[in-house]
Amino acid sequence: MCSRYTVGADPKALALRFGANPAPGLKPRFNLAPSQEAPVLFAAPERRMAFLKWGLLPAWAKGPQAKPQINARAETLLGKPFFREAFRWRRALIPADGWYEWPKKGADRSPRYFSLKSGELFAFAGLWEPGNFAMITCEPNPVVARFHDRMPAMLARDAEAEWLDPKTPVARLQELLRPYPSELLDARSVSPRVGSTAVDEPGLRDAAENAQGDLF
Numbered sequence: 001m002c003s004r005y006t007v008g009a010d011p012k013a014l015a016l017r018f019g020a021n022p023a024p025g026l027k028p029r030f031n032l033a034p035s036q037e038a039p040v041l042f043a044a045p046e047r048r049m050a051f052l053k054w055g056l057l058p059a060w061a062k063g064p065q066a067k068p069q070i071n072a073r074a075e076t077l078l079g080k081p082f083f084r085e086a087f088r089w090r091r092a093l094i095p096a097d098g099w100y101e102w103p104k105k106g107a108d109r110s111p112r113y114f115s116l117k118s119g120e121l122f123a124f125a126g127l128w129e130p131g132n133f134a135m136i137t138c139e140p141n142p143v144v145a146r147f148h149d150r151m152p153a154m155l156a157r158d159a160e161a162e163w164l165d166p167k168t169p170v171a172r173l174q175e176l177l178r179p180y181p182s183e184l185l186d187a188r189s190v191s192p193r194v195g196s197t198a199v200d201e202p203g204l205r206d207a208a209e210n211a212q213g214d215l216f
Contacts, residue, residue, distance in 0.1 A: 056134035
């Protein structure tokens with residue numbers, strides 16, 4: 001599960017990277033959490049950026065059992081009505097430059113921050129419904145697997161257009177949802193302050209004081 005991520009780039013840089021005008025009010029975020037609004041990109045019919053609430057809930061889902069879902073498992077997208085139609089017709093790019101994870105394994109449970117070694121922006125694969133979205137997760141690569149049994153589905157840059165294209169075959173879409181190469185990722189222990197949604201500052205991504213680091 002991924003429940004916190006960052007998109008700390010300057011709005012102009014973000015818009016340039018993803019080829020869309022910045023959504024009104026766009027600003028760097030360093031601790032995006034479920035139920036908050038975040039920038040999402042989709043093609044309808046040309047690429048655009050808008051704010052959606054993190055937590056997908058189809059319009060037909062009613063009653064006390066209808067709860068927003070922040071993550072969707074790549075392996076079961078076609079088998080679950082909750083996600084099936086969005087997977088076929090409402091796919092999105094979720095801009096990011098990293099995410100936080102709380103380890104489920106080992107004695108050290110301090111939060112980790114994962115990002116590209118290059119520091120570049122990338123996109124998570126996402127699904128959207130009117131007003132809300134979910135992030136797709138997949139099997140972890142060896143780096144993430146040391147700490148958690150899932151990771152967000154990060155799209156290769158040259159696969160982003162395919163993901164948004166309504167003509168892309170389902171089989172090809174499923175191929176895109178694979179673990180991102182371990183050798184391209186960086187991971188480090190960070191401050192437990194990230195656990196508070198009230199804290200949203202660049203320093204959350206810094207290596208925690210006295211941390212020995214994560215070597216891969």
